[in-house]
Amino acid sequence: MLQNLNVMRDTSHINALENEAIYIFREVAAQFERPVLLFSGGKDSITLVRLAQKAFWPAKIPFPLMHIDTGHNFPETIEFRDRLVEELGLELIVRNVQDSIDQGKVKEETGRYSSRNSLQTTTLLDAIEEFKFDACIGGARRDEEKARAKERIFSVRDDFGQWDERNQRPELFDMLNGQIELGQNVRVFPISNWTELDVWSYIKEEQIEIPSIYFAHKRKVFLRDGLIWSHSEYVYQEDDEEVLERMVRFRTVGDMSCTAAVFSNATDIESVVEEIRDSSISERGARIDDKRSEAAMEKRKQQGYF
Amino acid sequence: MEVLKIATAGSVDDGKSTLIGRILYDTKSLTSDKLEAIEKTSKSKGYDYLDFSLATDGLVAEREQGITIDVAHIYFSTNKKSYIIADTPGHVEYTRNMVTGASTSQAAIILIDARKGVIEQTNRHFFINNLLRIKDVVVAINKMDLVDYSEETYNSIKADFEELMAKRDYQDQKITFIPVSALKGDNVVNKSDKMSWYTGPALLEHFEALDRKDIYNVGTPRFPVQYVIRPKTDEHHDFRGFAGKVYGGELSVGDEVIALPSQTRSKIKDIYFHDKKYQTAARRSSVTITLEDEINLSRGDMLVKAGDLPTIEKQFTATVSWMDSDQLTAGKKYVVQHGVNKVLAKVDNIHHKINPDYSGIDTEVNGLGMNDIAQVTFKLNKPIFYDKFKDHRTNGSFILVDTQTNNTVGAGFIS
Numbered sequence: 001m002l003q004n005l006n007v008m009r010d011t012s013h014i015n016a017l018e019n020e021a022i023y024i025f026r027e028v029a030a031q032f033e034r035p036v037l038l039f040s041g042g043k044d045s046i047t048l049v050r051l052a053q054k055a056f057w058p059a060k061i062p063f064p065l066m067h068i069d070t071g072h073n074f075p076e077t078i079e080f081r082d083r084l085v086e087e088l089g090l091e092l093i094v095r096n097v098q099d100s101i102d103q104g105k106v107k108e109e110t111g112r113y114s115s116r117n118s119l120q121t122t123t124l125l126d127a128i129e130e131f132k133f134d135a136c137i138g139g140a141r142r143d144e145e146k147a148r149a150k151e152r153i154f155s156v157r158d159d160f161g162q163w164d165e166r167n168q169r170p171e172l173f174d175m176l177n178g179q180i181e182l183g184q185n186v187r188v189f190p191i192s193n194w195t196e197l198d199v200w201s202y203i204k205e206e207q208i209e210i211p212s213i214y215f216a217h218k219r220k221v222f223l224r225d226g227l228i229w230s231h232s233e234y235v236y237q238e239d240d241e242e243v244l245e246r247m248v249r250f251r252t253v254g255d256m257s258c259t260a261a262v263f264s265n266a267t268d269i270e271s272v273v274e275e276i277r278d279s280s281i282s283e284r285g286a287r288i289d290d291k292r293s294e295a296a297m298e299k300r301k302q303q304g305y306f
Numbered sequence: 307m308e309v310l311k312i313a314t315a316g317s318v319d320d321g322k323s324t325l326i327g328r329i330l331y332d333t334k335s336l337t338s339d340k341l342e343a344i345e346k347t348s349k350s351k352g353y354d355y356l357d358f359s360l361a362t363d364g365l366v367a368e369r370e371q372g373i374t375i376d377v378a379h380i381y382f383s384t385n386k387k388s389y390i391i392a393d394t395p396g397h398v399e400y401t402r403n404m405v406t407g408a409s410t411s412q413a414a415i416i417l418i419d420a421r422k423g424v425i426e427q428t429n430r431h432f433f434i435n436n437l438l439r440i441k442d443v444v445v446a447i448n449k450m451d452l453v454d455y456s457e458e459t460y461n462s463i464k465a466d467f468e469e470l471m472a473k474r475d476y477q478d479q480k481i482t483f484i485p486v487s488a489l490k491g492d493n494v495v496n497k498s499d500k501m502s503w504y505t506g507p508a509l510l511e512h513f514e515a516l517d518r519k520d521i522y523n524v525g526t527p528r529f530p531v532q533y534v535i536r537p538k539t540d541e542h543h544d545f546r547g548f549a550g551k552v553y554g555g556e557l558s559v560g561d562e563v564i565a566l567p568s569q570t571r572s573k574i575k576d577i578y579f580h581d582k583k584y585q586t587a588a589r590r591s592s593v594t595i596t597l598e599d600e601i602n603l604s605r606g607d608m609l610v611k612a613g614d615l616p617t618i619e620k621q622f623t624a625t626v627s628w629m630d631s632d633q634l635t636a637g638k639k640y641v642v643q644h645g646v647n648k649v650l651a652k653v654d655n656i657h658h659k660i661n662p663d664y665s666g667i668d669t670e671v672n673g674l675g676m677n678d679i680a681q682v683t684f685k686l687n688k689p690i691f692y693d694k695f696k697d698h699r700t701n702g703s704f705i706l707v708d709t710q711t712n713n714t715v716g717a718g719f720i721s
Contacts, residue, residue, distance in 0.1 A: 013308055016308075019551070019592040026532045026549050026592070027646070030532060055549070055592070056535060056536045057578070058535070058539070059539075059542075061696075070639050115704075142381070143379075149379050149380065150378050169713055169714040170629055172405070172409040172410070173409045173699070173700060173703055174410070174551075175703075175704075175712045177713075179707055180712055180714040192379075193379070194392060195383075239634050250543055304501055
């Protein structure tokens with residue numbers, strides 16, 4: 001059946017963002033030898049997979065997915081990841097932070113705020129070297145955080161994976177310069193210009209399946225510093241921090257140790273979109289890793305973090 | 307709902323960050339945790355007002371020095387539109403960032419401090435927005451609270467600016483003057499009650515009212531082939547799709563097209579977006595096109611409508627905005643990236659430098675330094691298919707890539 005693309009694609013801003021992301025995916029496939037899509041099992045990387053499917057149909061997505069597994073993920077995310085990969089016939093590479101710890105390359109953090117989040121960087125850089133990846137596609141968005149607002153769509157990293165924020169390539173019109181030297185790699189952000197609400201609206205419009213932890217469910221949690229932490233063997237908890245059972249959901253999904261929940265009764269996608277629309281707290285407000293300091297993200301990025 | 311991207315330009319201390327912070331605050335786009343961070347930092351600095359500039363200054367060095375280093379993107383939306391503000395710094399040395407921010411924007415704000423009026427920097431901001439052919443420009447005369455909301459001051463700045471406008475190359479650019487106080491919130495999102503002499507819209511009202519035709523130029527369709535899709539599966543054995551973005555106009559099934567550079571004719575068989583077929587591909591849509599005839603096309607080739615050929619040449623002259631600390635000199639070679647097409651180019655002649663403050667041209671040129679703007683002729687190792695920038699913003703622009711460092715070192719607008 002023929003439809004009028006003009007009417008559909010030229011007026012809605014979500015469609016404009018979708019067209020831009022597809023363009024970026026095709027640039028990656030054309031300009032790089034060994035791209036990889038960094039897949040965390042979170043809603044942003046799931047959205048990336050859908051966009052990549054659209055970009056290359058009827059061909060398969062011409063690059064693998066890679067998950068840097070901290071070992072502290074929500075089990076729901078891992079189950080979801082494996083099912084998605086199987087259903088779509090994708091290639092998945094998994095590299096474990098535990099291996100980097102066992103090899104003595106990084107040291108496990110201890111104490112109240114211990115997390116494996118920042119340890120991922122070493123495992124990621126090692127994997128990039130192992131597979132000689134020249135482009136790593138990620139789901140970061142400029143609206144997430146102040147340092148990310150300055151990030152390019154094609155962001156060049158040196159041999160050490162570092163981000164030099166003062167010396168970024170200018171990006172003009174929609175021309176993307178992916179030319180690099182051997183050893184360098186490019187981080188690519190196809191949904192740079194999407195907001196959190198855009199991602200949720202797209203998930204709703206496209207009926208994309210996402211892990212169950214994004215919807216309200218009963219969970220054992222405890223409260224600390226005004227944030228809702230998961231009660232889990234991976235999360236450090238003081239004896240006097242009382243375990244409660246509450247209806248919560250997650251707005252962002254990282255490690256259990258760095259992702260706080262929000263109280264919510266939104267059990268389906270419609271009510272989640274409504275909740276985000278009305279929300280007065282930013283998404284990263286529930287990221288424990290960003291609360292460490294005013295410049296937390298910028299510092300991690302300079303070290304090669306995604 | 308549409309997306310409107312607005313480039314902002316202002317000098318140091320013109321209050322650009324405050325203006326953006328004010329827009330976010332008055333449209334209730336600042337989340338409570340961000341607002342809390344602003345309140346906390348404002349208080350610790352001993353301010354008795356909220357320092358909205360903290361909403362936008364992202365990098366540590368910027369916060370230390372209280373300046374904006376790089377283009378930052380800020381997102382907010384109203385019921386009518388989705389907005390992206392490209393916050394570009396206004397220092398003299400950061401022309402490259404302004405050109406970059408303006409290249410992806412459809413509208414612009416030029417900020418003027420009401421106490422200082424039109425200064426040399428204003429000329430530069432206007433020049434760049436005009437060079438980039440931004441269709442809609444707002445001149446926001448800020449800090450009106452500090453000049454007692456004086457109509458006389460506003461009129462005199464407006465008259466000075468109108469003198470500049472007489473010198474502009476792109477005369478059809480629409481320019482609107484709005485007196486504002488970003489700090490106090492006058493005429494930013496809400497109309498001010500302190501300037502009854504001003505009858506026009508508030509800043510955001512102006513942008514809300516912009517229509518598609520106010521911000522986009524309609525030209526002829528150009529389809530650069532970005533990627534060739536050949537699945538080679540049993541189901542799609544003979545599928546050969548040309549993936550790319552349609553620029554400047556629309557393409558429809560049945561259109562007679564010419565493939566460049568071979569100049570072979572064919573017809574559009576199908577237009578796909580994902581797995582669905584469409585009759586017409588809209589401007590800026592990322593589609594996959596199949597042709598009636600089996601033609602060999604690869605990345606960098608182009609489909610155009612029959613009877614609507616671009617210029618096909620091995621040389622061109624362009625206005626170049628230089629963005630690198632290494633000089634551009636005659637005889638040097640660069641990669642010209644024209645859309646998705648790359649060719650090797652040699653600088654044939656630097657005709658003259660253009661002073662971006664409207665003070666004239668400079669014909670004694672040995673080389674171009676960072677932030678210089680000049681008229682340059684390039685010779686190419688193979689022909690490209692281009693339009694003039696004034697006729698086609700996409701097919702008339704290119705970037706220059708250094709063959710050694712691989713950095714993007716300049717941008718050009720074909721004359």
